[in-house]
Amino acid sequence: xxxxxxxxxxxxxxxxxxxxxxxxxxxxxxxxxxxxxxxxxxxxxxxxxxxxxxxxxxxxxxxxxxxxxxxxxxxxxxxxxxxxxxxxxxxxxxxxxxxxxxxxxxxxxxxxxxxxxxxxxxxxxxxxxxxxxxxxxxxxxxxxxxxxxxxxxxxxxxxxxxxxxxxxxxxxxxxxxxxxxxxxxxxxxxxxxxxxxxxxxxxxxxxxxxxxxxxxx
Amino acid sequence: xxxxxxxxxxxxxxxxxxxxxxxxxxxxxxxxxxxxxxxxxxxxxxxxxxxxxxxxxxxxxxxxxxxxxxxxxxxxxxxxxxxxxxxxxxxxxxxxxxxxxxxxxxxxxxxxxxxxxxxxxxxxxxxxxxxxxxxxxxxxxxxxxxxxxxxxxxxxxxxxxxxxxxxxxxxxxxxxxxxxxxxxxxxxxxxxxxxxxxxxxxxxxxxxxxxxxxxxxxxxxxxxxxxxxxxxxxxxxxxxxxxxxxxxxxxxxxxxxxxxxxxxxxxxxxxxxxxxxxxxxxxxxxxxxxxxxxx
Ligand code: SF4
Ligand code: SF4
Numbered sequence: 001x002x003x004x005x006x007x008x009x010x011x012x013x014x015x016x017x018x019x020x021x022x023x024x025x026x027x028x029x030x031x032x033x034x035x036x037x038x039x040x041x042x043x044x045x046x047x048x049x050x051x052x053x054x055x056x057x058x059x060x061x062x063x064x065x066x067x068x069x070x071x072x073x074x075x076x077x078x079x080x081x082x083x084x085x086x087x088x089x090x091x092x093x094x095x096x097x098x099x100x101x102x103x104x105x106x107x108x109x110x111x112x113x114x115x116x117x118x119x120x121x122x123x124x125x126x127x128x129x130x131x132x133x134x135x136x137x138x139x140x141x142x143x144x145x146x147x148x149x150x151x152x153x154x155x156x157x158x159x160x161x162x163x164x165x166x167x168x169x170x171x172x173x174x175x176x177x178x179x180x181x182x183x184x185x186x187x188x189x190x191x192x193x194x195x196x197x198x199x200x201x202x203x204x205x206x207x208x209x210x211x212x213x214x215x216x217x
Numbered sequence: 218x219x220x221x222x223x224x225x226x227x228x229x230x231x232x233x234x235x236x237x238x239x240x241x242x243x244x245x246x247x248x249x250x251x252x253x254x255x256x257x258x259x260x261x262x263x264x265x266x267x268x269x270x271x272x273x274x275x276x277x278x279x280x281x282x283x284x285x286x287x288x289x290x291x292x293x294x295x296x297x298x299x300x301x302x303x304x305x306x307x308x309x310x311x312x313x314x315x316x317x318x319x320x321x322x323x324x325x326x327x328x329x330x331x332x333x334x335x336x337x338x339x340x341x342x343x344x345x346x347x348x349x350x351x352x353x354x355x356x357x358x359x360x361x362x363x364x365x366x367x368x369x370x371x372x373x374x375x376x377x378x379x380x381x382x383x384x385x386x387x388x389x390x391x392x393x394x395x396x397x398x399x400x401x402x403x404x405x406x407x408x409x410x411x412x413x414x415x416x417x418x419x420x421x422x423x424x425x426x427x428x429x430x431x432x433x434x435x436x437x438x439x440x441x442x443x444x445x446x447x448x449x450x451x452x453x454x455x456x457x458x459x460x461x462x463x464x465x466x467x468x469x470x471x472x473x474x475x476x477x478x479x480x481x482x483x484x485x486x487x488x489x490x491x492x493x494x495x496x497x498x499x500x501x502x503x504x505x506x507x508x509x510x511x512x
Contacts, residue, residue, distance in 0.1 A: 152326055153339040158389030160323040161377050161404060164447035170326045182385040197392050200301060200345045
């Protein structure tokens with residue numbers, strides 16, 4: 001299962017974003033930010049309390065099931081009056097949900113989170129970024145481990161000089177992608193794949209912003 | 218025409234290179250002083266490229282300064298800050314101004330430096346940069362377009378002989394040579410017996426190997442490197458030797474150790490030369506060379 005991984009912005013930043021807006025309606029999300037405990041029922045309640053303490057007037061709060069779903073606006077319609085009284089909607093979903101609200105509700109929306117990455121749950125409560133949707137997938141040559149994402153520098157020809165005892169130069173708690181890839185390919189007896197020189201990456205997979213239309217049948 | 222450094226490598230002599238660190242700011246006096254001090258003593262001088270991701274005067278500008286002052290520059294180029302357009306452009310500029318040695322590096326993470334919030338590039342890696350140099354020497358750019366005037370470089374790269382695990386590092390090392398690296402500078406080596414084992418393996422390749430020698434300035438610095446610098450292992454006996462130096466005598470001891478190691482590398486013909494890194498103490502490089510019996 002993949003999840004949008006978020007981290008709440010510092011309260012000072014949220015306060016700054018809400019400057020001059022006194023009445024706030026807070027919206028959480030019942031999916032990713034509930035799971036990561038950054039925008040579920042409890043966090044929404046805590047945020048409402050914190051904002052009240054900072055002198056804001058809370059016109060209401062709710063947690064929608066899936067903030068990035070286009071149905072979120074319909075679901076929110078029952079709060080129409082209370083939302084309309086607010087100067088801003090503080091959205092505690094990931095940025096996908098924030099943008100969904102912004103495009104549908106015609107009100108000022110403010111994100112409460114920084115959206116960090118799309119993470120895969122590898123162990124209970126532990127998420128890792130393993131794909132950044134680069135558009136030109138190379139993991140057929142790296143034993144199914146993504147060097148573009150898992151290597152801090154996105155290197156495709158092997159480790160940099162900073163690799164240290166299997167860990168990455170930026171963090172001794174992060175595995176070096178190229179030690180992982182090496183171990184996996186060795187296990188598979190496919191080290192030749194690592195020995196083959198890889199040309200510079202093609203960054204023209206899908207020029208940003210990505211766009212896709214399901215072909216008509 | 219091959220560069221003076223290339224000629225030195227090919228001559229079979231024991232090659233010595235050192236480093237000059239570009240300044241933080243436009244006052245180039247110190248750099249010019251180091252060039253003056255070293256230009257007639259070493260075969261070439263590396264000019265570092267925002268070393269440790271700390272923003273400085275550009276390596277290209279530093280290499281020009283070395284050249285203009287009569288030294289032989291090795292332009293260090295990392296892939297951290299420039300995409301393939303900018304790297305190729307800088308290679309052409311360097312070649313057009315008589316800078317004909319380049320050391321191709323991946324580059325440290327931006328996070329390790331003094332502009333941590335900057336966007337890192339890493340469009341290419343070190344082996345791809347070496348390959349790009351070779352492509353441009355054939356008169357083409359990386360997209361296959363004709364160049365009106367090619368480049369000419371003696372191109373090198375680096376290796377960490379004491380990396381753990383070592384095999385991924387060696388695979389990359391072989392790719393760099395395959396891509397066209399003519400010389401390889403190593404990360405600092407202190408345990409020469411270990412290094413000899415690496416050289417037993419490395420000798421099979423057609424590239425000149427320069428052993429990295431980092432001047433030890435204190436026992437604390439040695440311990441710090443062991444803990445924090447990937448692939449650097451200062452053996453306990455050297456740390457003890459540094460610690461036993463009389464008060465105020467640590468630098469002298471470090472010079473003695475570096476000189477001794479270089480002398481042994483040369484004497485036993487362990488590799489083709491040395492690359493001396495006297496980080497922040499470029500002044501004493503001639504002393505190290507004297508201690509090694511090279512001056
Ligand atoms: S190479 Fe990595 S980032 Fe690109 S699509 Fe494949 S897994 Fe995703
Ligand atoms: S240490 Fe490993 S994961 Fe980290 S940047 Fe270097 S090669 Fe990539």
